[in-house]
Amino acid sequence: MEFLVASAIGILTAGGIYLVLRLRTFPVILGISLLTYAVNVFLFASGRLTIGAPPVLRDGIETYTDPLPQALVLTAIVISFGMTAVVVMIGLGAFLGSNDDHVDDVPDIDTDADQTGGRS
Amino acid sequence: MTHWIIAPVILPALLAPFIVLAARYHIGIQRVFSLAGVLALVAIAAALAWEVSDGSVILYQLGDWAAPFGIVLVGDRLSTMMVLLTSVLAFFVLLYAVGSGWDRRGRHFHALFQFQLMGILGAFLTGDLFNLFVFFEVLLIASYGLMIHAGGNDRLRAGVQYVLFNLIGSTLFLFALGSIYAETGTLNMADLAERVQLIAPEETVGIRVAAVLLLLVFAIKAAVVPLHFWLPSSYAEAPAPVAALFAIMTKVGAYAIIRVYTMIFPPDLEVTSGLHDLWLLPAALVSLAIGMVGVLAARKLDRLVAFSVIGSMGMVMVSISLFTPAGIAAALYYIVHSTLAAASLFLISDLVRTGRGNLELTAQPPVIGTSLTAAMFFIGAIAMAGLPPLSGFLGKLLVLDAGFGTDLVVWIWAVVLISSLISILGFARAGSVVFWKAHSVAPSQDDKGDRAQPATLAYVAVGGLFALLIAHTVFAGQVHGYTTTMAAQLFAPESYMQTVTETPGKLSKPTKEDH
Numbered sequence: 001m002e003f004l005v006a007s008a009i010g011i012l013t014a015g016g017i018y019l020v021l022r023l024r025t026f027p028v029i030l031g032i033s034l035l036t037y038a039v040n041v042f043l044f045a046s047g048r049l050t051i052g053a054p055p056v057l058r059d060g061i062e063t064y065t066d067p068l069p070q071a072l073v074l075t076a077i078v079i080s081f082g083m084t085a086v087v088v089m090i091g092l093g094a095f096l097g098s099n100d101d102h103v104d105d106v107p108d109i110d111t112d113a114d115q116t117g118g119r120s
Numbered sequence: 121m122t123h124w125i126i127a128p129v130i131l132p133a134l135l136a137p138f139i140v141l142a143a144r145y146h147i148g149i150q151r152v153f154s155l156a157g158v159l160a161l162v163a164i165a166a167a168l169a170w171e172v173s174d175g176s177v178i179l180y181q182l183g184d185w186a187a188p189f190g191i192v193l194v195g196d197r198l199s200t201m202m203v204l205l206t207s208v209l210a211f212f213v214l215l216y217a218v219g220s221g222w223d224r225r226g227r228h229f230h231a232l233f234q235f236q237l238m239g240i241l242g243a244f245l246t247g248d249l250f251n252l253f254v255f256f257e258v259l260l261i262a263s264y265g266l267m268i269h270a271g272g273n274d275r276l277r278a279g280v281q282y283v284l285f286n287l288i289g290s291t292l293f294l295f296a297l298g299s300i301y302a303e304t305g306t307l308n309m310a311d312l313a314e315r316v317q318l319i320a321p322e323e324t325v326g327i328r329v330a331a332v333l334l335l336l337v338f339a340i341k342a343a344v345v346p347l348h349f350w351l352p353s354s355y356a357e358a359p360a361p362v363a364a365l366f367a368i369m370t371k372v373g374a375y376a377i378i379r380v381y382t383m384i385f386p387p388d389l390e391v392t393s394g395l396h397d398l399w400l401l402p403a404a405l406v407s408l409a410i411g412m413v414g415v416l417a418a419r420k421l422d423r424l425v426a427f428s429v430i431g432s433m434g435m436v437m438v439s440i441s442l443f444t445p446a447g448i449a450a451a452l453y454y455i456v457h458s459t460l461a462a463a464s465l466f467l468i469s470d471l472v473r474t475g476r477g478n479l480e481l482t483a484q485p486p487v488i489g490t491s492l493t494a495a496m497f498f499i500g501a502i503a504m505a506g507l508p509p510l511s512g513f514l515g516k517l518l519v520l521d522a523g524f525g526t527d528l529v530v531w532i533w534a535v536v537l538i539s540s541l542i543s544i545l546g547f548a549r550a551g552s553v554v555f556w557k558a559h560s561v562a563p564s565q566d567d568k569g570d571r572a573q574p575a576t577l578a579y580v581a582v583g584g585l586f587a588l589l590i591a592h593t594v595f596a597g598q599v600h601g602y603t604t605t606m607a608a609q610l611f612a613p614e615s616y617m618q619t620v621t622e623t624p625g626k627l628s629k630p631t632k633e634d635h
Contacts, residue, residue, distance in 0.1 A: 020284075032284065039291050039295055043294060045298075045302075046302035072297070080287075086261060087283045090264065093268070093276045094277045094280045098273045098277060103280060
């Protein structure tokens, strides 16, 4: 099982990094989502993988699973979900405004005379 | 136990929803509550700073849970000073935003501003690494909203870059936290500091990876080269008051590096030896150089200021990466200076934009309100470039002095001095093009465009920041004395760690019935 979880994290991370390097908004956002999935599984595994053990102390039970990573993952999932929603909205706004979904700077952003038009 | 230490987190956290829910359509009420809240923050922060100035450590256990199990807020000299600096800066920035009318150009400025303050202040006060992550996210998500405040295509594009870069940074932070937890089983900073010492030398692979990842995350926040790419366009495109508030955000990264790498991974720890002198110091020197070259190369005033922020963060990081008490003390002195100077320069560049219509560094008709704006730019440039008589010069002297006994003294002195010269050239060029060459261009009568006289309150806000800079210079001896005691406290973290781990709370005695 350790091998399975580790390779899942690895494949998710690799796919995420590849997509992040694509430099257009949609693949980059997908890549960041994959990265957050990878990190969620990673956090989950940071408390060691235990099967069928309760997280809360009870009488007569010797083996427990660590409850803390589960709480951490919950926080991380909520935050990354919200962040993804925010970046989708901002990315959509930027695409609709300039009709261009590249993430990197246009080379002549400083000198382009038209750039001042969109500024309020 | 004093409850006041949680007030800097609670107060903005309550004010922001109140402003959104109750005062959504009343900009006047929003302004009153926002300003009153920040003034209260200044008072609370001053009281907290005064309380710990004798070297004591305030501990606040949330829900009364004992330290490694519950989240703690900790106030020592360093964190309360950063809280005070943030609240004072926030007051003048808010004054500027109200004076210049920036807060009316989009919605929810004041609510987002308060959430941003909550995140920054929480990050300074927390004693738990995962909680630090959460406060980072709070300050980031508020900063995303502030960054694209008032809209516009360029701003949205810069906003996308800023958000994506920081999302990747957050993911890295989580990877670092996961490996730290897997290696040590705790995320409380004081507890972590004790347990890292106990790791056997042959089992340090995981914790070393975690230490480097954590340094990368904080270096992204502090905009250390080569992780600075998010800064120039986002700071240049952000609304001026927001950029001025962001001047403290890079310092959050610097603060986190100081805190984590003096307490959890101290310089004499074998696990992370070489991390700061081999990697951080050269990176800091390069960022100092690149920042100041960027000042000379910038074609717009706001980019120039953004690059000067990178340069001054480079100076701070050079001093931090020495990891000697003298170096940290100099860095803390310089952090205060650089925050105030960068914030005032961002506000001044907005004054120029108001009076001129744009910020291109080309000869154009005179700026409206030239004399006062030009004088202010002159003062701000002197402060940022580190010329006497302002505190930038003293801060630079302290950094040079701290670097004197080290192996890399030649490099430090050479880079600091040459980059200062370059930044003086850059600021002189910008000032003369904007304010002097204007008189050689005939003003065209038909095209008044969007030029206007800046508001008086805007000048007052910048003047307030200057008054702080001057006070920082005049009382340099006292301030540096205080930062020296701060550095001494950082290098003797035993009292901090004892206060955190040995204060009783729930779960510290296993016989308690309440769980």
